[in-house]
Amino acid sequence: MIRILLVEDHASFRQALAMAFDLQPDLHVVAEAGTIVEARALLADVDVAVVDLDLPDGVGTELIGPLRTINQNAQVLVLTASANQHDIARAVELGASGALHKSAQIAEILGAVRRLSRGELLWSPAELVSLMRLAGQERQQRDAAQVTLKRLTPRELDVLRSLGGGLSDREIAAHLSVGLETVKTHMVSVLQKLGVDSRLQALVFAVRNGVVRLD
Amino acid sequence: MFRPVSIERDAERSSSTTVTHRSLPGVRAPNDHCTSQSGEMDEAVRHSTPLRVILSNDPRAYREALFIALRRLRPKIDLLPVDPGLLVQEIDRHAPDLVILSTTDLITDDVPWSWILLYPDGARLAIIHTKARQQQRGSLGLDDLLRIIDESMECP
Numbered sequence: 001m002i003r004i005l006l007v008e009d010h011a012s013f014r015q016a017l018a019m020a021f022d023l024q025p026d027l028h029v030v031a032e033a034g035t036i037v038e039a040r041a042l043l044a045d046v047d048v049a050v051v052d053l054d055l056p057d058g059v060g061t062e063l064i065g066p067l068r069t070i071n072q073n074a075q076v077l078v079l080t081a082s083a084n085q086h087d088i089a090r091a092v093e094l095g096a097s098g099a100l101h102k103s104a105q106i107a108e109i110l111g112a113v114r115r116l117s118r119g120e121l122l123w124s125p126a127e128l129v130s131l132m133r134l135a136g137q138e139r140q141q142r143d144a145a146q147v148t149l150k151r152l153t154p155r156e157l158d159v160l161r162s163l164g165g166g167l168s169d170r171e172i173a174a175h176l177s178v179g180l181e182t183v184k185t186h187m188v189s190v191l192q193k194l195g196v197d198s199r200l201q202a203l204v205f206a207v208r209n210g211v212v213r214l215d
Numbered sequence: 216m217f218r219p220v221s222i223e224r225d226a227e228r229s230s231s232t233t234v235t236h237r238s239l240p241g242v243r244a245p246n247d248h249c250t251s252q253s254g255e256m257d258e259a260v261r262h263s264t265p266l267r268v269i270l271s272n273d274p275r276a277y278r279e280a281l282f283i284a285l286r287r288l289r290p291k292i293d294l295l296p297v298d299p300g301l302l303v304q305e306i307d308r309h310a311p312d313l314v315i316l317s318t319t320d321l322i323t324d325d326v327p328w329s330w331i332l333l334y335p336d337g338a339r340l341a342i343i344h345t346k347a348r349q350q351q352r353g354s355l356g357l358d359d360l361l362r363i364i365d366e367s368m369e370c371p
Contacts, residue, residue, distance in 0.1 A: 010277070010334055011354050011357070012277075012281065012341075012357050012359070013281070016284035019280075019287065019357075020283045054337070100276075102275070103274045103275045105276070106280055109276060
């Protein structure tokens with residue numbers, strides 16, 4: 001019997017999927033969780049964890065480490081609505097054994113769980129290498145971006161975040177209690193250090209690298 | 216936490232069917248399992264007409280999982296899984312009582328069917344619009360869904 005943990009915040013889907021698993025003679029859902037916090041308490045005695053990436057309190061891959069600590073043979077199948085290969089690559093790099101898009105048929109999900117429990121790969125070695133390469137490239141870009149961002153002074157970061165808040169130069173000046181010319185000087189410096197030509201490009205850079213969050 | 220009681224072993228086989236084309240005659244007037252087009256149904260006829268539910272939510276894994284669960288837990292409803300791309304014509308064809316969907320495109324004030332907007336664009340959100348209730352929920356469990364279906368089966 002393959003013991004399954006389901007981690008998915010959309011409750012009606014999670015519960016229905018649990019039923020689909022339990023209708024199979026060789027599959028049994030031993031626990032369900034809607035958040036990472038809930039799941040952390042349910043990692044024991046699990047053979048395969050079926051994990052959504054986009055959870056209310058974080059990314060589902062955060063569970064891979066704790067799960068492997070408890071059971072190094074446990075497998076993680078990521079089930080995601082994201083079509084972004086970078087998300088999949090990141091999950092693989094963090095230790096996910098397989099990933100399926102939520103547009104998959106239930107039969108595919110059941111089959112994937114069975115294959116992973118037998119220690120099989122869901123991807124060909126070439127696909128796996130390609131995903132790992134993608135993850136590596138992304139990690140290098142991320143690291144390079146962090147180095148670039150560290151060149152910004154705290155005040156320049158404030159200006160950049162204020163720009164992300166939709167403020168004009170005059171509003172930024174008032175917000176930071178500095179003169180208008182000082183804001184413009186900081187802005188020029190930010191653009192130079194980030195190696196971009198426009199405020200929009202600076203903003204995109206900041207959003208991509210987590211300096212500015214657009215809610 | 217919901218745990219299923221009934222155990223049958225054919226989910227994998229059944230789940231491969233995502234669109235059901237039933238041999239019903241052409242386009243029909245809106246179905247109403249409580250009231251006939253000419254007026255009130257008598258009690259016997261009323262209860263012989265099953266609630267017709269179109270399941271057209273996205274993504275497909277959600278739709279198929281719900282189909283498996285609802286078919287087991289409410290075997291008497293007339294449950295039709297429909298690809299969202301075919302929803303317009305399937306509504307015209309089957310005249311459902313209730314439509315479960317993930318897109319707002321077809322929802323207007325005057326649609327004759329009840330609806331549940333389930334996780335539109337992946338949002339943690341469900342909006343319910345039936346005769347018995349109109350509400351927005353941040354979370355909708357399978358038990359909630361069953362309750363809504365049961366309410367819809369009860370005639371006023």
